[in-house]
Amino acid sequence: MSTATTTPAQQTAQPGGAATRTVVVSGIQPSGELHLGNYFGAIRQHLELHRQYESYFFIVNYHALTTIHDREALQRYTFEAAVTYLALGFDPEKAALFVQSDVPEVTELAWIFYNLVPVSMLEKGVAYKDKVAQGLPANAGLFNYPVLQAADILIYGGTLVPVGADQKQNIEICRDIAQRFNRTFCPPDRPLFPIPEPLIREEVAVVPGIDGRKMSKSYGNTIGIFxxxxxxxxxxxxxxxxxxxxxxxxxxxxxxxxxxxKLFADAETRHRIAEAYRQGGYGYGDAKKELIQLIDAHFAEARERRRELLKHPDYVMDVLREGGRKGRQRAQEIMEQVRDRVGLHYATYRPETS
Structure with a gap:
C-alpha cells in the first residue's frame, strides 16, 4: 500500500454521520478481452485489497453499453471477466464479486445525481474527450459515464476506490457529487455519503501496448492475460x-x-536484464523471449484454474448471484435513505391543518 498516492483512512463518515471501516469499491468493464493493462492497472490491486477490507467489486456491464451493442459479445465478456477474477485468485468468501446490472438501484441513484450535476462539469471530462478523439461515438452514455460511476461507488458507501491515473478526474467528480448531495439533502451533522478517496499506483499507471502506446482495447495493441x-x-x-x-x-x-x-521480473532478474541491455550483444529478440517466459511463469497456475472454471460455468454464475445479493442488500439500505431524504417517499407526507 505504500506505493499508492492515497492510503485508506481508518475512520470515515458514513450514513447517519457514524464512523466505520474502510469500504473498497471498484469495477472492471467487460468491453473486450482483459489484458495486461487491466491486470497491472486494476485487477492485481483488487485481488490484494479484497482480502483486507470490506469490498464490492463488480463487472460494469451498464458502462460497457456505451461501446458494445452486441448481445452475445456483452454476455461473453461479462462471463469471461468473472472467470478471470476467480482464476487469478479472487475469493468470493472474502468479498462480493458481481455484475453491475444485478443491482438496478444504481441506475436509480444515478438519475438522482444527474439532477445535481452541472453539464459544464461533465463537458470538462478528460476521459470523455479522449475516447471521442479515439473515434468512439459521442453518445449520452459516454458523456454521463462519471455520474453512473459515482453511483457505483456511493451506493455501497465506498470510501476507497482503486483506479488508474486516467480515472482520477472521475473520482473528483464523484467526490463533488457526494458533497452536493450531502449539502442539499442532509443536515450538516448527518451526511449520507462518505467522500471517497482514489487509490492510484503510479508505478503501473500506464502499461505499454505492443505499439508503445498505452495498452488499450481501443488501440488494438493488447496482450491478453491468458x-x-x-x-x-x-x-x-x-x-x-x-x-x-x-x-x-x-x-x-x-x-x-x-x-x-519490469512488471513481471523480480529485482535480480530486472537487474540482470538491464545490465545485458547496457553491455551490448543482447538484442530485443532476446528480451522478448525472456518476457514470454516471465508471462508464462506468472500466469501458469491461473491458466489451469481458468480451464477448470470453464468446465463449471454454474459455479461462476452462483458466485455472481451471491455477490449480487450482497451488493443489492447494501444498495437497498442506502437507497431507502436516499429516497427519504430527497422526498420520494411521498406517502409519508401529511398536510398541515389549522
Missing part, C-alpha cells in the same frame, strides 16, 4: 522497438519490452 503459445509469442515478438543493432549497448528505460519485463 494468451499463450503461438498467440502470446506473436504478440510479444511484434512489440515495437528501435533499430539499434544487436551488438550495440541499449538503454533499457527507453524500451517497451523492458517496461513490461
Amino acid at each position: 494468451d499463450e503459445g503461438k498467440t502470446l509469442r506473436k504478440k510479444v515478438m511484434s512489440i515495437v522497438t528501435d533499430s539499434t543493432p544487436l551488438e550495440a549497448p541499449k538503454d533499457p528505460e527507453r524500451c517497451n519490452v523492458f517496461a513490461l519485463i
Whole structure:
C-alpha cells in the first residue's frame, strides 16, 4: 500500500454521520478481452485489497453499453471477466464479486445525481474527450459515464476506490457529487455519503501496448492475460522497438519490452536484464523471449484454474448471484435513505391543518 498516492483512512463518515471501516469499491468493464493493462492497472490491486477490507467489486456491464451493442459479445465478456477474477485468485468468501446490472438501484441513484450535476462539469471530462478523439461515438452514455460511476461507488458507501491515473478526474467528480448531495439533502451533522478517496499506483499507471502506446482495447495493441503459445509469442515478438543493432549497448528505460519485463521480473532478474541491455550483444529478440517466459511463469497456475472454471460455468454464475445479493442488500439500505431524504417517499407526507 505504500506505493499508492492515497492510503485508506481508518475512520470515515458514513450514513447517519457514524464512523466505520474502510469500504473498497471498484469495477472492471467487460468491453473486450482483459489484458495486461487491466491486470497491472486494476485487477492485481483488487485481488490484494479484497482480502483486507470490506469490498464490492463488480463487472460494469451498464458502462460497457456505451461501446458494445452486441448481445452475445456483452454476455461473453461479462462471463469471461468473472472467470478471470476467480482464476487469478479472487475469493468470493472474502468479498462480493458481481455484475453491475444485478443491482438496478444504481441506475436509480444515478438519475438522482444527474439532477445535481452541472453539464459544464461533465463537458470538462478528460476521459470523455479522449475516447471521442479515439473515434468512439459521442453518445449520452459516454458523456454521463462519471455520474453512473459515482453511483457505483456511493451506493455501497465506498470510501476507497482503486483506479488508474486516467480515472482520477472521475473520482473528483464523484467526490463533488457526494458533497452536493450531502449539502442539499442532509443536515450538516448527518451526511449520507462518505467522500471517497482514489487509490492510484503510479508505478503501473500506464502499461505499454505492443505499439508503445498505452495498452488499450481501443488501440488494438493488447496482450491478453491468458494468451499463450503461438498467440502470446506473436504478440510479444511484434512489440515495437528501435533499430539499434544487436551488438550495440541499449538503454533499457527507453524500451517497451523492458517496461513490461519490469512488471513481471523480480529485482535480480530486472537487474540482470538491464545490465545485458547496457553491455551490448543482447538484442530485443532476446528480451522478448525472456518476457514470454516471465508471462508464462506468472500466469501458469491461473491458466489451469481458468480451464477448470470453464468446465463449471454454474459455479461462476452462483458466485455472481451471491455477490449480487450482497451488493443489492447494501444498495437497498442506502437507497431507502436516499429516497427519504430527497422526498420520494411521498406517502409519508401529511398536510398541515389549522
